[in-house]
Amino acid sequence: MMLGSQTILPAIRHMKEFERVLESRYDTIILLESHICQLKSIADLARRHGKKLWLHADLVQGLKNDEHGALFLCQEIKPAGVISTRSQVITTAKKKGLVTVQRLFLLDSGALETSYKILEQTKPDFVEVLPGGMPHIITEIREQIRIPIIVGGFIRTREEIESALAAGAIAVTTSDRNLWKQL
Numbered sequence: 001m002m003l004g005s006q007t008i009l010p011a012i013r014h015m016k017e018f019e020r021v022l023e024s025r026y027d028t029i030i031l032l033e034s035h036i037c038q039l040k041s042i043a044d045l046a047r048r049h050g051k052k053l054w055l056h057a058d059l060v061q062g063l064k065n066d067e068h069g070a071l072f073l074c075q076e077i078k079p080a081g082v083i084s085t086r087s088q089v090i091t092t093a094k095k096k097g098l099v100t101v102q103r104l105f106l107l108d109s110g111a112l113e114t115s116y117k118i119l120e121q122t123k124p125d126f127v128e129v130l131p132g133g134m135p136h137i138i139t140e141i142r143e144q145i146r147i148p149i150i151v152g153g154f155i156r157t158r159e160e161i162e163s164a165l166a167a168g169a170i171a172v173t174t175s176d177r178n179l180w181k182q183l
Contacts, residue, residue: 003028003171008161009054009150011175018042022049024180030054030083030173036062039077046079054081054101057089067092074098083128090122100124101150106137119145126150128173133160135167142168155179 003009004027011030012018015038021029022045029051031042039060046053055073063069065084070092073082081099084090094100102124104115119127125148129141132151142149151164152173161172161179174180 007165007171008180009152009171009173010177010180011152011173013175017175017177018045020177021180022046022051026051026180028052028054028080030056031079032056032175033059034061036060039073043077043079052080052099054083054099055079056083056103057093058084058086058103065089071096081125087118087122090124094122094124099126101126101128103128103130105130106134112137112141116144119147123147126170128152129169132164132169132172135163138164138167138169 006026006028009028009030010021010026011032012021013033031053043053057070057073058065065086067088070089074093074096081101082093083101083103085103090100090102102122104127106112106129127147128150130153132153132155138149138151148170149168150171150173151169155161155172155174164172
């Protein structure tokens with residue numbers, strides 16, 4: 001369930017960006033912000049262009065980010081993957097066969113320890129660590145868990161991308177279109 005050679009995951013916030021990324025070389029794309037009424041047509045369009053769409057369930061307007069919302073995404077929208085901070089969403093999507101990405105916000109050491117416990121329960125396919133510009137923490141997490149790590153948040157330069165990858169991340173999410181072009 002790896003991403004092949006794709007080390008950048010374009011994270012789309014606006015439909016204009018979505019249209020651009022459909023014509024890009026990227027196979028897997030992330031939709032961060034959306035409205036529940038748009039999801040079906042967006043997912044269908046991504047499939048027609050041969051893209052694997054990962055939806056950030058917590059950021060879908062009009063959708064509650066709980067087990068029922070996750071079931072709706074899995075059964076009606078059918079994205080390739082689901083991203084969430086909510087364990088219940090990850091567990092439900094995993095049961096339905098979708099790629100799952102547990103998003104972790106690391107504010108301090110306590111949040112990191114809590115995250116390890118959550119990962120033991122949910123066993124997602126990927127972990128997304130935010131903020132992503134912490135190579136020493138990426139290395140520590142990689143040594144503690146056996147789940148591929150994606151990083152995002154506050155990644156602003158090619159050097160930061162390369163540093164995250166060197167520390168053990170397999171990919172970087174970014175909404176910066178300039179970084180989509182660089183690698």
